[in-house]
Amino acid sequence: xxxxxLFSIIFWISAWIINIFIGQSNLTKTKMVLPPILFGVSLILxxxxxxxxxxxxxxxxxxxxxxxxxxxxxVPILWVDFVQTFVKGALSGYIFGCLAxxxxxxxxxxxxxxxxxxxxxxxxxxxxxxxGTAPILVRWFGFDWESKSAxxxxxxxxxxxxxTIQGLQMSDKIHRDLMQTYNATSFQTLIKLRLAAAMPFIxxxxxxxxxxALIGAIVAEFFGSxxxxxxxRISTEVGRFALDMVWAEITxxxxxxxxxxxxxxxxxxxxxxxxxxxxxRLE
Numbered sequence: 463x464x465x466x467x468l469f470s471i472i473f474w475i476s477a478w479i480i481n482i483f484i485g486q487s488n489l490t491k492t493k494m495v496l497p498p499i500l501f502g503v504s505l506i507l508x509x510x511x512x513x514x515x516x517x518x519x520x521x522x523x524x525x526x527x528x529x530x531x532x533x534x535x536x537v538p539i540l541w542v543d544f545v546q547t548f549v550k551g552a553l554s555g556y557i558f559g560c561l562a563x564x565x566x567x568x569x570x571x572x573x574x575x576x577x578x579x580x581x582x583x584x585x586x587x588x589x590x591x592x593x594g595t596a597p598i599l600v601r602w603f604g605f606d607w608e609s610k611s612a613x614x615x616x617x618x619x620x621x622x623x624x625x626t627i628q629g630l631q632m633s634d635k636i637h638r639d640l641m642q643t644y645n646a647t648s649f650q651t652l653i654k655l656r657l658a659a660a661m662p663f664i665x666x667x668x669x670x671x672x673x674x675a676l677i678g679a680i681v682a683e684f685f686g687s688x689x690x691x692x693x694x695r696i697s698t699e700v701g702r703f704a705l706d707m708v709w710a711e712i713t714x715x716x717x718x719x720x721x722x723x724x725x726x727x728x729x730x731x732x733x734x735x736x737x738x739x740x741x742x743r744l745e
Contacts, residue, residue, distance in 0.1 A: 467511035474504040524706040532706040533713065539695070540714055547692040548718050550607035551679035555614025560671055562615070563622035564664070568652075570623075571630045581627070584620035592617060592678055597685040605686040613682040618671035625670070629663025630656050665730040672726055676719045 477500035484496055506526050512518070513525040520528060533540065570577035596613050603609035633656045646654070683693025692711050699707040 467515040470507040470511040473507055477504045520705060521703045524709055528706045529709040529713065532710045536707065536710060540710065542690050543692045543695050543711065544714055544718065546607060546690045547679050547683065548676060551610030552614055552675040555611035556618055556671060556675040558611065559615035559618035560622045560668060563619045564626055567623050567626035567630065570627055577627060581624065584624050588620045592681050596682040600682060600686045606688055610679045610682040614675045614678040617674045617678040621670050622667040625663045625667030626660065629660025632663065633659040661734045665726065665734065668726050669723060672723045673719060676715060680715060
């Protein structure tokens with residue numbers, strides 16, 4: 463056992479003890495920030511030390527240092543892949559799918575027969591595996607980013623639709639009656655009461671769809687893509703046993719997905735600051 467491996471174990475034990483003391487303190491922000499940082503650093507150190515101590519081949523699992531070097535040396539390639547997969551494929555499909563689902567949810571709320579017909583179909587479509595629908599949509603829309611956007615649109619449409627419909631049903635009858643006493647129109651009731659009450663559900667759908675969008679775009683690239691994209695790069699580099707590049711692409715995808723999800727969470731706090739769940743988090 464080399465000294466670096468021993469240092470990693472000592473660091474991990476120390477981080478564990480620090481987390482115990484943090485958990486017993488009243489430092490709320492420290493509790494939220496420091497534990498995941500300590501855990502992440504400990505995991506990377508143990509990973510790096512284990513590769514060195516047990517002489518693991520880079521073909522099986524590259525060390526974090528090799529992945530970091532590949533990240534730095536492959537910035538142009540990674541940027542092109544990021545734009546192709548996230549900006550063109552995932553983000554466009556996310557916007558199209560969520561906006562379409564929101565519009566259809568308003569119609570379904572207005573016409574109940576449409577709601578009764580769509581919800582069973584939505585549950586059925588949500589259960590369909592992406593590995594089955596992605597190759598079909600790739601054949602329909604071509605091998606460029608448009609097909610990946612179509613896959614993402616289909617993936618996010620029904621989760622967003624179901625959450626929005628459920629949210630629109632959450633306003634209390636007493637509040638709707640109160641709006642009637644104010645002689646509010648249906649549009650005013652929708653904007654000032656029902657959509658406000660539905661916002662936590664709408665943002666829940668947006669958060670769920672943010673994770674589905676990037677996964678859908680990456681998986682769709684496995685079934686056909688121009689010579690760029692995160693999914694394309696992963697599938698080709700695995701065949702070449704270039705695991706450092708594969709992990710570099712995975713790192714970019716993980717960071718992108720986390721920032722995307724975090725951005726929606728911050729927007730939710732701004733929009734739904736009045737909701738009890740947000741007030742509880744702020745406290």
